[in-house]
Amino acid sequence: MLESIDYKKIFTYFEEISNVPRGSYHNEKISAYLVEFAKKHNLEYRVDEALNVIIKKPASSDCKNQDPVIIQGHMDMVCVSDDGSHDFENDGLDLQIDGDLLYAKGTTLGGDDGIALAYTLAILASDEYTHPPIEAVFTTDEEVGMDGAAALDVSDLKAKMMLNIDNEEEGILLVSCAGGASADIRFSKEKVETKGRPITIRVSGLVGGHSGVEIHKHPLNASIFLGRLLEMAGEESAFRLVSITGGDKDNVITNVSEAQIVSVGDADQLLADLSQYADCMVEEVSSAEPNIKIDIQMGEEQSIQTFDDAFTRTMLDFVNLTITAVQVNSSDVPGMVESSLNMGITKTEGNEVQLGFSLRSQKESYLSFMIRKLQRLSSCVAGDGVTCTFNIRGRYPAWDYKKDSVLRDLMVDEFVKLFGREPIVEGIHAGLECGIMSKKIPGLDIVSFGPDIKDIHTARERLSIESAKQNFDFLVNVLARLAQA
Secondary structure (H helix, E strand, O other): OOHHHOOOOHHHHHHHHHOOOOEOOOOHHHHHHHHHHHHHOOOEEEEOOOOOEEEEEOOOOOOOOOOOEEEEEEOOEOOOEOOOOOOOOOOOOOEEEEOOEEEEOOEOOOHHHHHHHHHHHHHHOOOOOOOOOEEEEEEOOHHHOOHHHHHOOOOOOOOOEEEEOOOOOOOEEEEEEEEEEEEEEEEEOOOEEEEEEEEEEEEEOOOOEEOOOOHHHOOOOHHHHHHHHHHHHHOOOOEEEEEEEEEEOOOEEOOOEEEEEEEOOOHHHHHHHHHHHHHHHHHHHOOOOOOOEEEEEEOOOEEEEEOOHHHHHHHHHHHHHOOOEEEEEOOOOOOOEEEEEEEEEEEEEOOEEEEEEEEEEOOHHHHHHHHHHHHHHHHHHOOOOOEEEEEEEEEEOOEOOOOOOHHHHHHHHHHHHHHOOOOEEEEEEEEOOHHHHHHHOOOOEEEEOOOOEEOOOOOOOEEEHHHHHHHHHHHHHHHHHHHHO
């Protein structure tokens, strides 16, 4: 499929890995693929219990500097399809070319972080490049808490520099990132039999996006928006909650959310209120969210298992009072978000509603504050027999700016030579595995870079073909420079 655009084998490998299912929590097949690659090319490798794969390649014959360098990326991808029908556990991606853009039909492309794998494999497989000894580190489950990097044993890694290929904007060299954590909150209570007319409300068409890279744009969260609509309608007409569902990744800003309720009063009035408030709310946000759509459907009267009034009130209170979106902007780096939260998962299973949050901050103390605040809020709104559990998982450290970075200075110089312009050197609000690696290997000199990839974590994801080619050349030039240093 990609023969027409292939460049130094990077798209050969990108197509190969795109045929291997590699969603988060399902790393078995892609990990096995990397092991087979190492065996095929007679390269030293190891795989651990977390399915991380490390492949080592000796320096090229013309290398003068024998200090190894780490090339690092993650093998898992965020799996989103536009209609929810794609089987990411068994099926590969349907790659398509549109001019300079590479995309996957109806799904995420997985350029984040498939391009890191493609670049690294192309270098490992070739003998034509000048490079120091390479320690290629491929990690698992980055998108769901960086669990692979957290579990990684680095005792056999000797590198003092690391090239992380997990940035999606050409011309930006990242030198610091936020730390973060995931919060899982569960509210539960036995359902009751309720007689009334069911109403289904669906909010769709929102922009969504990555909760680290794009949260500064202030896109609407569909579940929060839906909660507000229900709260406004509930002031006039009584109803009980059956379910609310939106999003399945805590680090993705929810763009579709749906709730089912049962009217226990005047159903026609409730329907009218919902429609009126929906029109007003759509008008409020139409400039920022031009494709927003709210569908409201009412069924016939029947008996349905619902949550009771107390639980319904708990959920409305939490969704409408919760802290979310940008909390603090950086005072050190103008324009950069310092701290934020995203409620990316809202799911109903049986007698329980599950909520998943991604929390990020450059400051460990403020991250702890947001965790405590979210925990306190969840316990305060739960009452009248509603059970609440709160759990923090996958906490990862921030990556601090290194003032005396040799690698950064070298890469800036090589970027100017190749691109004819100065790169932007900055930090990012999104979490990167660089923070974990810098703590595991003290003093590790790290820079993160990558080609242009737009709308990651959505079915609109697009990779610039020309940018991918140029940034591969950039990587090759940097390795050659390091080999001769």
